[in-house]
Amino acid sequence: MAWNEPGKPSQDPWGSGDKPPKGSGQGPDVDELVEKLKQSLGNKNPFGSVGMGVVALVIIVVWLLSGIYIVDPAERGAVQRFGAYVGETGPGPHWHIPWPVEKVTIINVDRIRHAEIGYRSSAGQNAVVVPSEALMLTEDENIVDIKIAIQYKISSARHYLFNVADPDVTLRLAVESALRSVVGKNKMDFVLTQGRDEVVSKVKRLAQEILDNYESGLLITSVNLQDAQPPEQVQAAFADVVKAREDRERLINEAQAYANDIIPKARGLAARELAEAEAYRQRVVEQALGETSRFVNILTAYRKAPEVTRERMYKDAVTNVLTKTSKVFMTDSEGKLVYLPLDRLQQGAAGAPEPVVQAPKVLAPARNTSSTLNQRGTTSSGEKGSRLRELLRSRELR
Known part of the structure; x- marks a missing residue:
C-alpha cells in the first residue's frame, strides 16, 4: 500500500501528518507561535542589561540632538516652553529642549x-x-x-x-x-x-x-x-472737468511766464530812469554850486574893480555868442562891412556833389562904425565896447 494513500494522512513518512494540506485555506496557529517566542525570550535575553542601556543611551542622544537648529541672518526664532513664550534667538546655531518640552518657531523678519x-x-x-x-x-x-x-x-x-x-x-x-x-x-x-x-x-x-x-x-x-x-459711471464728466482745469493751469502758466518776462524789463527800465534822474540831479546841483561859486568870485572881483570886471564880463559874453555862429563879418579898407555866409557854403557842400561858392555880399557901412575905425587907431575901452555893440546890432538887423 502506498504511503500517500488517500484517506490515511497518518502514513506521511515526514511526520507531517497533522499539517493541513496545501491549499486547504488553513494557516499556522499564530497564538502558538507567539507563545513560543515569549518562552524563548523569557528563557534567554539576546541583548542583556548592557545592551539595553546602550540602546537607551542612543535614543536619548538622538532626542537631544533633535533640539539643534540654525537661524539664518534674516530670521528670528521664537522659543516656546510648554506653549509659553520664553525668548527669542538671533542668527546662528542654537539648541533647545526637544519636543514635547520646547518648540521653536522660525520667522523671517527682513522679508518685505x-x-x-x-x-x-x-x-x-x-x-x-x-x-x-x-x-x-x-x-x-x-x-x-x-x-x-x-x-x-x-x-x-x-x-x-x-x-x-x-x-x-x-x-x-x-x-x-x-x-x-x-x-x-x-x-x-x-x-x-x-x-x-x-x-x-x-x-x-x-x-x-x-x-x-x-x-x-x-x-x-x-x-x-x-x-x-x-466711479466709472461719471468718468466722462470728470474728464471734462480735468481738461478745463488743465486749460486753466496752462493759461495761468502762460500769464506767469509773460509776467516773468515783462516785470524784469520794467524794473530795469525803472532803475535806469532813476539812475539817469539821480545823475541829472547831481549834475544840476554841481552846476548850480559851480555857478554860485563863480558868481561869488565875480562879485568879489567886481567889488574890488567894477570897470575892469564889467569889461571882462562883456568880452566873455560876446565871445560865447560869436563862437556859436558860422557867420563872419569883416570890414575892408574902405570901411565897408562884408558878410561871408559860411553856413550856407557848408550846407551846399554837404548836399551837392560840387560845392557852389557865392560871392561875398558887401553891405553898406554901418552907422558911424567904419568912420570911427578910420579916424582913430587906438581908442579907450569904452569906445571899443560901443563899436562892438553897434556891430552886433547891425548883424541882428541883417
Missing part, C-alpha cells in the same frame, strides 16, 4: 510683505477690483475709487506670533480704516489731484499708529497710491 486694498492682483492676470474696499465717500459727499498697495515687514517676532490672531488681516483692515478716515476728511478734487502725496503720508502714519496700539509687531515701509478716480 505686500498687501492690497481695493484690488487683488495675480501673476499673469489682470487685477480684480474689490468694490467693497475701493469705493469711499469724500467730505463733499462724492464717491471715489481708490486702489492702494502696502509694503511692510515684521518688526517683532514675539508680537507678530502671540499678540494678534491674524496680523496680516489686521494690517489690511487697519490700512483700509485709515484710508477711509483720511478720504472722508478731504474733498474729491483734493484727493484726486494735488492731495495724493498728502493722503498717502497721512494713511501711513495713521495705520502705523493703529498697528502700534495693537502691538502687532508689523512695520509699514511704504504706501503707494495705485489709482484714484471717480
Whole structure:
C-alpha cells in the first residue's frame, strides 16, 4: 500500500501528518507561535542589561540632538516652553529642549510683505477690483475709487506670533480704516489731484499708529497710491472737468511766464530812469554850486574893480555868442562891412556833389562904425565896447 494513500494522512513518512494540506485555506496557529517566542525570550535575553542601556543611551542622544537648529541672518526664532513664550534667538546655531518640552518657531523678519486694498492682483492676470474696499465717500459727499498697495515687514517676532490672531488681516483692515478716515476728511478734487502725496503720508502714519496700539509687531515701509478716480459711471464728466482745469493751469502758466518776462524789463527800465534822474540831479546841483561859486568870485572881483570886471564880463559874453555862429563879418579898407555866409557854403557842400561858392555880399557901412575905425587907431575901452555893440546890432538887423 502506498504511503500517500488517500484517506490515511497518518502514513506521511515526514511526520507531517497533522499539517493541513496545501491549499486547504488553513494557516499556522499564530497564538502558538507567539507563545513560543515569549518562552524563548523569557528563557534567554539576546541583548542583556548592557545592551539595553546602550540602546537607551542612543535614543536619548538622538532626542537631544533633535533640539539643534540654525537661524539664518534674516530670521528670528521664537522659543516656546510648554506653549509659553520664553525668548527669542538671533542668527546662528542654537539648541533647545526637544519636543514635547520646547518648540521653536522660525520667522523671517527682513522679508518685505505686500498687501492690497481695493484690488487683488495675480501673476499673469489682470487685477480684480474689490468694490467693497475701493469705493469711499469724500467730505463733499462724492464717491471715489481708490486702489492702494502696502509694503511692510515684521518688526517683532514675539508680537507678530502671540499678540494678534491674524496680523496680516489686521494690517489690511487697519490700512483700509485709515484710508477711509483720511478720504472722508478731504474733498474729491483734493484727493484726486494735488492731495495724493498728502493722503498717502497721512494713511501711513495713521495705520502705523493703529498697528502700534495693537502691538502687532508689523512695520509699514511704504504706501503707494495705485489709482484714484471717480466711479466709472461719471468718468466722462470728470474728464471734462480735468481738461478745463488743465486749460486753466496752462493759461495761468502762460500769464506767469509773460509776467516773468515783462516785470524784469520794467524794473530795469525803472532803475535806469532813476539812475539817469539821480545823475541829472547831481549834475544840476554841481552846476548850480559851480555857478554860485563863480558868481561869488565875480562879485568879489567886481567889488574890488567894477570897470575892469564889467569889461571882462562883456568880452566873455560876446565871445560865447560869436563862437556859436558860422557867420563872419569883416570890414575892408574902405570901411565897408562884408558878410561871408559860411553856413550856407557848408550846407551846399554837404548836399551837392560840387560845392557852389557865392560871392561875398558887401553891405553898406554901418552907422558911424567904419568912420570911427578910420579916424582913430587906438581908442579907450569904452569906445571899443560901443563899436562892438553897434556891430552886433547891425548883424541882428541883417
